[in-house]
Amino acid sequence: MKEIYIILCLFVFSIGIAQEPQKTKKTLSEKKHEVKLGAIKMLAGPIFEGTYEYIKSKDFTYGSSLLVNLNTGNDYPEDFSITPFARFYFQETKEYGAYGFFVEGFGKYSSGNYYNNYSINNSKTKYNAAALGLSLGKKWVNNSGFVFEILVGAGRTLGNSDSIPDAIFRGDLNIGYRF
Numbered sequence: 001m002k003e004i005y006i007i008l009c010l011f012v013f014s015i016g017i018a019q020e021p022q023k024t025k026k027t028l029s030e031k032k033h034e035v036k037l038g039a040i041k042m043l044a045g046p047i048f049e050g051t052y053e054y055i056k057s058k059d060f061t062y063g064s065s066l067l068v069n070l071n072t073g074n075d076y077p078e079d080f081s082i083t084p085f086a087r088f089y090f091q092e093t094k095e096y097g098a099y100g101f102f103v104e105g106f107g108k109y110s111s112g113n114y115y116n117n118y119s120i121n122n123s124k125t126k127y128n129a130a131a132l133g134l135s136l137g138k139k140w141v142n143n144s145g146f147v148f149e150i151l152v153g154a155g156r157t158l159g160n161s162d163s164i165p166d167a168i169f170r171g172d173l174n175i176g177y178r179f
Contacts (some may be wrong), residue, residue: 020037028178029097031055034063034147034175046070049173053087058097062086069112077165081110085135106170108155114165129164132153135171141178149174 007011038049048070053063072079083106091100107112108131113124140148153170 006089015039019081028106028141028143028145031060035121036147036149036174038065038067038172039175040172045074045076047076048117049161049172051176055098057179059089059170060087061098067110070137077112077114078110081108081112083108084169089139095176099139099141101138102136104137104151104153105133106135106155106166106175107132108170109155110168114163121123125163126130129157129159129168131157131168133170145178147174149150149176 022058032055034051034053034055036050036053038047040046047067049065049067051063051065053061055061063085064104065079065081065085067081068082069076085104085106087104088101089098089100091097099137109129110131111126114127115124121132131175133153135151135153137149137151137153139150150173151171155166155168155170157166157168
């Protein structure tokens with residue numbers, strides 16, 4: 001009788017262990033990561049700009065953008081840039097956070113070709129520069145996690161040289177996904 005009882009307990013125990021836990025679907029407020037692609041630059045360039053954003057709280061996020069010019073012969077001044085940023089969101093409701101109007105502070109390291117219009121021969125020179133700036137934007141997120149974002153900003157390059165641009169531009173229409 002003891003042997004049957006032990007076998008029965010082992011059988012019930014093994015069935016309980018073998019079942020997979022039910023997967024619970026994350027709500028949008030539990031999703032903390034976003035990846036986005038710059039649509040206008042990709043279509044016009046071809047220039048790849050990918051962005052990763054981590055949602056720290058409902059009002060604050062941080063992340064980084066990576067830009068790679070896939071056709072360095074075009075007139076776009078940047079061939080490569082990396083842009084870390086921090087964003088503060090100002091939405092009226094706190095439904096799931098990190099959406100709506102935002103203000104962004106960013107730093108940028110870029111390299112590319114600078115066309116100096118003030119030089120005698122109007123030549124282009126290679127440059128490497130760092131910049132600090134501010135951006136404004138608005139983000140929409142649907143319940144499935146798809147993201148659409150408008151971003152416009154400008155920054156001032158650090159240092160003083162005729163071979164680097166005085167100011168930089170940051171902007172695009174970004175399409176992505178929150179997970």
